[in-house]
Amino acid sequence: xxxxxxxPATLVQPVGSPLSLExxxxxxxxxxxxxxxxxxxRGLQLLFYSVGIGQISSEVPQxxxxxxxxxxxxILSSKKLLLSDSGFYLCAQGLAGxxxxxxxxFGEGSRLTVL
Amino acid sequence: xxxxxxxxxHVSVSExxxxxLRCNYSSSVPPYLFWYVQYPNQGLQLLLKYTTGATLVxxxxxxxxxxxxxxTSFHLTKPSAxxxxxxxxxxxxSDQGGDMRFGAGTRLxxxx
Numbered sequence: 001x002x003x004x005x006x007x008p009a010t011l012v013q014p015v016g017s018p019l020s021l022e023x024x025x026x027x028x029x030x031x032x033x034x035x036x037x038x039x040x041x042r043g044l045q046l047l048f049y050s051v052g053i054g055q056i057s058s059e060v061p062q063x064x065x066x067x068x069x070x071x072x073x074x075i076l077s078s079k080k081l082l083l084s085d086s087g088f089y090l091c092a093q094g095l096a097g098x099x100x101x102x103x104x105x106f107g108e109g110s111r112l113t114v115l
Numbered sequence: 116x117x118x119x120x121x122x123x124x125h126v127s128v129s130e131x132x133x134x135x136l137r138c139n140y141s142s143s144v145p146p147y148l149f150w151y152v153q154y155p156n157q158g159l160q161l162l163l164k165y166t167t168g169a170t171l172v173x174x175x176x177x178x179x180x181x182x183x184x185x186x187t188s189f190h191l192t193k194p195s196a197x198x199x200x201x202x203x204x205x206x207x208x209s210d211q212g213g214d215m216r217f218g219a220g221t222r223l224x225x226x227x
Contacts, residue, residue: 004158036217043219044159044205090158094215102147102166102209106158 002027004107006091012113019064019078021110023091026072032094033074034104035066039087050074086114117142117208121218129226134178134193136221138206141187147209148189150180153220154202162204165189176200201225 003026013019025031035047046059048066056066063082067075074091088111092104122137140146147166151159163174170182176199180191189206206218 034215044217046216049214088156092159102215103149103161103164104159104215106151106160108158109156111156 002031002093002105004091004093004105006089006107006110008110009108010111010113012115013081014115015083016080019076019081019085019112021076021089021091021112023074023076023107024072025074025091025093027093029071031072033068034092034094035074035076036090036092037087038090038109044090048076081112081114083114086112088112117144117146117210117214117216119206119208119216119218121204121206121221123221124219125222125224127224127226128196130198131195134191134196134200134223136191136204136206136223138180138189138191138218139187140189140206140208142208142210144210148180148182149207149209149215150174150178150189150191151205151207151217152176152202153205159205162191196223196225198225198227 005024007022034049036044038044050056050068064078088109090109091107094104119140149164150162152162153159162178163172165172165182173179178193180189203220203222205220207215209215
């Protein structure tokens, strides 16, 4: 089974400060990993996805970056936070190659508030 | 590219009433379709999914959805709402390669 850990669960940061959100997964090796953002009243926006160590694809230009230093670790970062970076960040795991069913498994999320 | 549209950002039903949450999709390839549920301050949990085969799909907690290709729809239903069903529901489409796109979500309220 897939287990996804996200840390920290909640975070309050001032504008201009750095950010690091961590996601670690258990279960299958070489998973596809995803970072989504959920802003208040809006759906899920795909930010980054990774099909392997060091391989990051960005969906939209933004103030954030992602890294995958290990097979089961996915990190979301920012050097200087903006107010618009506030939201609920979800890490998700898919099986390598998308799998037959294509479903994603989600972590419990990290809520970021930028003041 | 694929996309989904969820009709109605908020749906309110009485306890015991039918739940119907609407989803229409757009996809250039045969889609995989999903419904996820999200409780406050939690991640998303898979309710049900359609990949191939039977077009009526049953999921957890008494929910089901029917894939209708001619209508490009994948509406979610439950015959009788429970208070515990109050949550946000997301429809999603995948291109079979792991690229999943979500709708904007529908918040379900259940009145006693």
